Amino acid sequence: MRSLKKQTVALFLLTSLSLIGLIYGAMRIELARNILPLNTSITQRAVDNQTNQMNSWFGERLAELRLLADLPARHAYSRRAMFAETAAVTNFDQHNYVSIRLVSKDGISHSASYPDFSVRNRNYYREMVQHPRRHYTVSNLLTSREDHRAIVIILYRLAKPLTDGTTYLAAAIPLTKVEALARHLTLYDGKGVILGANNQSPQIDPQRELLLTSSLKLLPKWKVNYVVQKKGLGENTQQLLRLLLVIALVVIGLLGLLLLLLLRQIIQPILGLTQTMTEVQQGNRQIRAAETGPAEIASLATTFNQMLADVYTSEAKYREASIQVLQAQIQPHFLYNTLDTIQWQILGGKPDAAVSMLENLSIFFRKGLNHGQELISLDDELAHVESYLKIQAVRHPQLAQFKVEVVPALKNLSVMHFILQPLVEKCHQPRLATC
Numbered sequence: 001m002r003s004l005k006k007q008t009v010a011l012f013l014l015t016s017l018s019l020i021g022l023i024y025g026a027m028r029i030e031l032a033r034n035i036l037p038l039n040t041s042i043t044q045r046a047v048d049n050q051t052n053q054m055n056s057w058f059g060e061r062l063a064e065l066r067l068l069a070d071l072p073a074r075h076a077y078s079r080r081a082m083f084a085e086t087a088a089v090t091n092f093d094q095h096n097y098v099s100i101r102l103v104s105k106d107g108i109s110h111s112a113s114y115p116d117f118s119v120r121n122r123n124y125y126r127e128m129v130q131h132p133r134r135h136y137t138v139s140n141l142l143t144s145r146e147d148h149r150a151i152v153i154i155l156y157r158l159a160k161p162l163t164d165g166t167t168y169l170a171a172a173i174p175l176t177k178v179e180a181l182a183r184h185l186t187l188y189d190g191k192g193v194i195l196g197a198n199n200q201s202p203q204i205d206p207q208r209e210l211l212l213t214s215s216l217k218l219l220p221k222w223k224v225n226y227v228v229q230k231k232g233l234g235e236n237t238q239q240l241l242r243l244l245l246v247i248a249l250v251v252i253g254l255l256g257l258l259l260l261l262l263l264r265q266i267i268q269p270i271l272g273l274t275q276t277m278t279e280v281q282q283g284n285r286q287i288r289a290a291e292t293g294p295a296e297i298a299s300l301a302t303t304f305n306q307m308l309a310d311v312y313t314s315e316a317k318y319r320e321a322s323i324q325v326l327q328a329q330i331q332p333h334f335l336y337n338t339l340d341t342i343q344w345q346i347l348g349g350k351p352d353a354a355v356s357m358l359e360n361l362s363i364f365f366r367k368g369l370n371h372g373q374e375l376i377s378l379d380d381e382l383a384h385v386e387s388y389l390k391i392q393a394v395r396h397p398q399l400a401q402f403k404v405e406v407v408p409a410l411k412n413l414s415v416m417h418f419i420l421q422p423l424v425e426k427c428h429q430p431r432l433a434t435c
Contacts, residue, residue, distance in 0.1 A: 016252045047226045051214040058218045065156040073159035083112040103168035124155050150175040269293035363387040379411040385424045
């Protein structure tokens with residue numbers, strides 16, 4: 001049988017290793033299964049947030065252009081007066097606009113400082129002509145004729161055309177500003193690419209790359225494509241696993257300290273108490289359990305010591321009572337009568353009867369002493385009372401006939417010594433015919 005200490009240590013080691021293996025294996029499977037979708041979702045959200053910022057920036061430009069477009073509906077404006085208003089807007093923040101031109105109904109683009117040119121063949125102009133209820137449209141990527149920068153044109157319809165036929169505002173937005181807003185799209189070493197309606201999405205390697213797309217609500221024909229390396233999406237898996245492994249080892253270490261405390265405070269006192277019991281069983285009557293450790297263990301040791309003292313006291317009282325019983329059985333007249341009977345049998349020429357009497361007397365004393373033990377087998381107890389009855393039957397013939405019946409399986413049963421003696425003492429009384 002394995003000791004409690006060994007079982008506790010083995011159980012702790014098995015539980016610890018199983019816990020670490022289970023946590024590591026489960027997290028590895030779970031992370032491998034969910035890390036790519038999770039990081040893809042996070043990255044897509046980041047792209048959407050960045051796209052929303054660009055959308056908000058375009059919303060601010062559209063709000064400024066709407067204010068300009070509403071001016072002719074409230075006051076009578078000439079082309080020169082509108083140029084003054086547009087100049088005020090562009091000069092307020094030169095990074096937001098390359099220029100704001102005025103476009104007539106027949107498609108001629110006018111500027112206060114640059115020659116006129118026709119935009120009748122431009123797609124964005126044709127789109128506004130074809131949809132007279134549309135407030136604005138956005139061009140594809142163009143090159144500014146004024147400073148040759150990459151731009152997009154927001155063509156905004158005036159709320160009321162001017163008297164000279166001016167119908168639209170053409171705001172040239174520098175693409176560098178838009179690219180600056182998309183510059184933060186660099187998670188996992190990816191690249192954010194802003195594409196217009198006529199541009200194709202970038203080609204990617206599906207095995208190694210992932211393409212995320214987000215749309216600009218205010219620019220329906222525009223979208224943001226974001227290329228992500230799949231390896232980058234899962235690169236933090238190992239870091240997370242190592243972190244979980246460190247946490248598991250720390251937890252196991254704390255459990256180990258708890259185990260040491262358990263061994264020291266509980267198991268060691270129990271082992272000491274077990275050793276004390278073993279020595280008591282081997283006959284050491286001087287040893288006592290150490291009443292130390294937690295209150296429960298100390299109380300158990302105290303109870304054991306008290307029980308041991310009670311047992312020793314009971315044994316002493318039992319031996320004293322046994323001697324008293326034996327003394328009562330071998331009263332002088334009983335012993336003298338028995339010896340007289342033996343003498344009479346010898347003198348009467350009955351040596352066999354005398355020998356039988358001596359044998360019964362020997363059995364009576366030997367079984368009666370019982371080596372000072374409190375318990376005796378039922379077979380020995382019956383032998384003791386039978387010897388007593390056989391001795392008494394010589395002087396009391398009515399006791400000569402008796403019969404003892406007992407199940408054989410019960411003969412080895414332990415009983416209290418002298419438990420049958422009171423019955424036997426009543427049986428040899430002359431007035432009792434049976435017992």
